[in-house]
Amino acid sequence: MCLGVPGRILEIDDMTATVDFWGVRRQIRLDIVDVPCRIGDYILNHAGFAIRRIPDETIGDTLSLYEELLGSPEDDLMGADVRGELEAARRNGDA
Amino acid sequence: MPDRLGEAREVKFRDPELAGELGRTLVSLVDDIDRAPITLMHVCGSHEQAIAKYGLRATFPKALDVIMGPGCPVCVTDAPEVDEGVWLARQGINVATFGDMLRVPGTRHSLADAQSEGGKVHVVYSAAQVVSMARKDPSQEYVFYATGFETTAVATAAVLLSDPPPNFSVLSAHKYVPPAMEVVAQNPASRVEGFLAAGHAATITGYGLFEPMAEKYGIPIVVAGFEPLDILAGLVELVRLVRDKSPRVFNAYPRCVSREGNQPALRMMWQVFQTSSGVWRGIADIPDGNLRMRPEFECFDARKKFSIDASVYASEADLALVKDCICGGIMSGLASPPDCTLFRNRCDPQHPVGACMVSSEGTCKIWYEYGGRPDLSEAGRT
Ligand code: SF4
Numbered sequence: 001m002c003l004g005v006p007g008r009i010l011e012i013d014d015m016t017a018t019v020d021f022w023g024v025r026r027q028i029r030l031d032i033v034d035v036p037c038r039i040g041d042y043i044l045n046h047a048g049f050a051i052r053r054i055p056d057e058t059i060g061d062t063l064s065l066y067e068e069l070l071g072s073p074e075d076d077l078m079g080a081d082v083r084g085e086l087e088a089a090r091r092n093g094d095a
Numbered sequence: 096m097p098d099r100l101g102e103a104r105e106v107k108f109r110d111p112e113l114a115g116e117l118g119r120t121l122v123s124l125v126d127d128i129d130r131a132p133i134t135l136m137h138v139c140g141s142h143e144q145a146i147a148k149y150g151l152r153a154t155f156p157k158a159l160d161v162i163m164g165p166g167c168p169v170c171v172t173d174a175p176e177v178d179e180g181v182w183l184a185r186q187g188i189n190v191a192t193f194g195d196m197l198r199v200p201g202t203r204h205s206l207a208d209a210q211s212e213g214g215k216v217h218v219v220y221s222a223a224q225v226v227s228m229a230r231k232d233p234s235q236e237y238v239f240y241a242t243g244f245e246t247t248a249v250a251t252a253a254v255l256l257s258d259p260p261p262n263f264s265v266l267s268a269h270k271y272v273p274p275a276m277e278v279v280a281q282n283p284a285s286r287v288e289g290f291l292a293a294g295h296a297a298t299i300t301g302y303g304l305f306e307p308m309a310e311k312y313g314i315p316i317v318v319a320g321f322e323p324l325d326i327l328a329g330l331v332e333l334v335r336l337v338r339d340k341s342p343r344v345f346n347a348y349p350r351c352v353s354r355e356g357n358q359p360a361l362r363m364m365w366q367v368f369q370t371s372s373g374v375w376r377g378i379a380d381i382p383d384g385n386l387r388m389r390p391e392f393e394c395f396d397a398r399k400k401f402s403i404d405a406s407v408y409a410s411e412a413d414l415a416l417v418k419d420c421i422c423g424g425i426m427s428g429l430a431s432p433p434d435c436t437l438f439r440n441r442c443d444p445q446h447p448v449g450a451c452m453v454s455s456e457g458t459c460k461i462w463y464e465y466g467g468r469p470d471l472s473e474a475g476r477t
Pocket residue numbers: 419420421422425432435436437438439442443447448449450451452459
């Protein structure tokens with residue numbers, strides 16, 4: 001749960017953003033994040049809220065870590081956690 | 096049963112050169128201290144997952160013992176708190192919670208039991224989702240069974256502050272980590288000489304929060320991210336502070352964490368929640384360790400809205416197996432999963448006895464899946 005999942009902002013409507021997580025679109029609230037976010041920015045999602053904007057210079061590293069996790073074997077605990085978050089977003093996506 | 100214990104996996108770092116340098120620095124700092132064990136505690140399920148998954152323990156010097164403390168919010172949810180959710184579900188009320196909570200044992204029953212009896216227990220991914228469920232179905236009551244540390248409590252608070260419908264309420268089992276670290280620091284039986292604090296929680300709370308604690312207990316605290324390199328870098332700083340007998344706070348995750356944290360988020364959290372003392376499963380009564388809703392939010396507080404009476408379950412307790420579970424000792428840093436006679440024996444992820452085997456952030460489950468402390472003699476590394 002502490003891990004969160006990174007995604008890219010596609011649209012912003014006031015305090016709600018439509019965010020793409022590896023092809024899954026979901027509405028994410030922007031109330032908590034303490035720096036202004038724009039379309040194209042990457043954010044880290046925690047339980048439906050962006051908890052921070054991922055600084056440009058670390059986007060590549062962050063995404064490759066998650067890609068490695070997503071590509072890990074089915075019974076891998078950490079990979080399963082990230083896949084579970086994405087699956088939950090897919091099932092419950094408002095977008 | 097996968098037996099991966101003792102298997103020292105190859106660690107894959109994106110920057111092997113930096114990893115090698117950090118590893119060597121760690122060895123030389125531990126050599127400087129020249130005694131064993133040097134015990135450091137982290138308090139984050141994601142830290143333990145990364146340490147175990149990437150086989151980091153195999154790269155640590157032998158004298159360095161890095162253990163997981165009370166870093167799994169699901170694991171520390173006490174049985175009577177689970178009972179409250181079970182009671183609500185048995186009254187026909189919709190109870191929605193995170194997937195990890197489902198199989199956590201209550202005194203006698205889990206939420207999964209309540210669900211299989213026909214109770215309306217839903218797995219959700221955010222509090223906001225429960226609000227939409229409640230809006231779509233105004234004739235029914237929806238309770239969000241809220242678990243998680245500071246970071247998750249902020250999300251719950253934000254939802255409560257954005258005008259939820261009257262048929263929505265929250266059963267808060269949110270926990271606040273810093274007081275639990277203090278309990279560990281105070282425990283005379285504890286060998287913990289330094290804390291590695293969780294990066295994402297500190298994104299919200301700021302690292303300044305730990306400064307009074309470091310000073311009061313004379314213990315260094317380093318905030319670290321959860322990528323393998325972040326963890327190594329954090330440990331290097333922490334061991335350096337131990338060597339220098341310098342009980343300070345160091346921010347090893349500056350790209351995400353500031354001293355003051357996320358002030359708007361903290362304001363939201365403290366507007367809705369206040370701390371209260373309460374039992375963390377198996378560990379202790381932690382003063383200020385629980386986050387309960389303030390009286391102003393009474394109309395959304397499931398404990399106030401429904402007269403929950405979960406005491407009925409207490410008398411039904413079947414403690415035969417549970418009494419051998421040492422989750423509490425593990426989370427206090429006094430024991431490791433292999434010290435439990437049930438580990439891999441009568442307790443596994445399919446048949447969990449304690450909450451530490453249920454949650455993907457629980458030490459027992461992580462050690463079951465990835466192995467724990469590697470046997471370096473087997474790997475030819477001693
Ligand atoms: S192995 Fe099972 S019974 Fe033993 S401490 Fe862990 S969760 Fe408890």
